[in-house]
Structure formats: structure tokens, C-alpha cells
Amino acid sequence: xxxxxxxxxxxxxxxxxxxxxxxxxxxxxxxxxxxxxxxxxxxxxxxxxxxxxxxxxxxxxxxxxxxxxxxxxxxxxxxxxxxxxxxxxxxxxxxxxxxxxxxxxxxxxxxxxxxxxxxxxxxxxxxxxxxxxxxxxxxxxxxxxxxxxxxxxxxxxxxxxxxxxxxxxxxxxxxxxxxxxxxxxxxxxxxxxxxxxxxxxxxxxxxxxxxxxxxxxxxxxxxxx
Numbered sequence: 001x002x003x004x005x006x007x008x009x010x011x012x013x014x015x016x017x018x019x020x021x022x023x024x025x026x027x028x029x030x031x032x033x034x035x036x037x038x039x040x041x042x043x044x045x046x047x048x049x050x051x052x053x054x055x056x057x058x059x060x061x062x063x064x065x066x067x068x069x070x071x072x073x074x075x076x077x078x079x080x081x082x083x084x085x086x087x088x089x090x091x092x093x094x095x096x097x098x099x100x101x102x103x104x105x106x107x108x109x110x111x112x113x114x115x116x117x118x119x120x121x122x123x124x125x126x127x128x129x130x131x132x133x134x135x136x137x138x139x140x141x142x143x144x145x146x147x148x149x150x151x152x153x154x155x156x157x158x159x160x161x162x163x164x165x166x167x168x169x170x171x172x173x174x175x176x177x178x179x180x181x182x183x184x185x186x187x188x189x190x191x192x193x194x195x196x197x198x199x200x201x202x203x204x205x206x207x208x209x210x211x212x213x214x215x216x217x218x219x220x221x222x223x224x225x
Contacts, residue, residue, distance in 0.1 A: 041161035046083035060179035
């Protein structure tokens with residue numbers, strides 16, 4: 001797993017970034033992000049949250065087999081001017097260097113998610129300028145237990161968005177991973193995929209039923225008039 005994390009680079013997270021119109025919040029102040037590479041999850045009053053859907057992968061074990069219990073996810077967050085100023089002011093307060101941060105625009109994180117323990121580890125945080133070049137690199141190793149987060153928190157919503165994408169694209173993610181998928185693990189993932197598709201079908205049918213019921217009620221109301 002560590003080898004795979006090391007092989008990831010900031011370029012993989014921010015490649016093909018362009019400075020054109022973006023539909024997301026703070027488009028006039030934050031660098032635009034290509035939608036074909038990044039999956040947008042949410043925008044808070046200060047940040048836009050994305051992950052790289054072309055680079056999200058499973059970890060790989062030392063024997064070369066894919067570890068289907070661990071996700072490796074490149075994350076991108078773009079800041080608005082208030083967040084930029086807040087980051088700089090907090091660094092000044094902690095007496096940390098702020099040189100090179102005049103063009104701060106966001107951060108690129110590398111996280112791993114233990115799917116069994118439901119624990120997120122923030123392995124790398126790279127502060128980025130407006131050209132998406134790294135201005136500071138750190139390896140915090142911070143761990144976040146998903147069960148301890150408030151469901152309404154920005155962190156919880158973001159990680160839930162990643163998990164939702166993972167469940168819907170599990171075979172695609174396995175195909176993106178440079179490792180060997182054992183027959184047993186392939187069977188496990190295919191079962192998961194079928195179960196998700198079954199749940200989605202049931203939800204679609206439920207929504208369609210509700211739509212038809214509402215349509216019928218509307219027609220009855222119209223007749224009464």
C-alpha cells in the first residue's frame with residue numbers, strides 16, 4: 001500500500017487543469033477543474049471538494065495482489081479568498097512560514113480509506129498555487145474514524161460521496177488498479193456490484209411509483225375543480 005501511495009504524484013491529481021469557466025462555487029476566484037478528471041462532491045462557503053475519478057484505485061499488496069479493502073484516493077480542494085486568508089493568518093499565529101503562499105489556491109491530498117475499519121488516513125497534503133504547483137508538502141498521517149463524524153459535517157459528506165462513487169464503480173476502480181485481482185476478490189466485487197445495481201433498481205421503481213401516484217392525485221384534483 002505504501003508503495004502505491006509513493007508512486008502517486010501531484011501531477012496525477014492536477015493534470016489537465018485549465019483556467020476556463022467552471023460551474024462550481026467561487027468559479028471567479030478558484031481555478032477551474034476539468035470535470036472529465038475530477039468528481040465534484042460539494043461546495044462549502046469556503047471550499048470546493050473534488051476527488052480524481054481517473055486515479056482513484058485500490059491499494060496493492062506486497063505480493064502484487066489488489067487489496068480490495070483499501071482505497072487510495074487523490075483529493076483536490078480549491079479555496080475561496082476567505083479560506084486563503086484564514087490559512088495564512090493561522091500560519092502566522094503559529095509562527096509558521098508564509099512565504100510563497102501569496103498565490104495560494106487550494107490543496108491536493110492523498111488519502112487511504114480502510115473499508116473494513118471505516119478509517120480515513122490523510123497521508124499527504126500539498127498546498128497548491130493558482131497554477132496547481134506545489135508550494136508546500138507535508139505528510140501528516142492523520143486518521144479519521146468515519147463513525148465519529150457528524151453526518152452533517154463537511155468531512156462526512158465528502159467521504160460519503162467518495163464511498164458512494166466507489167460502490168457504483170467498484171469494477172472500474174479495480175480495472176484502474178495496477179495489480180492482480182484474485183478470483184475470490186473478483187467474485188466479491190462482482191457480487192457487490194450486482195447488489196448495488198439491485199438497490200438502485202428498487203429505488204428507481206419506488207420513485208417512479210411515487211411519481212405516478214402524485215400524477216394521479218393531481219388529475220383527481222383537476223377534475224374536482
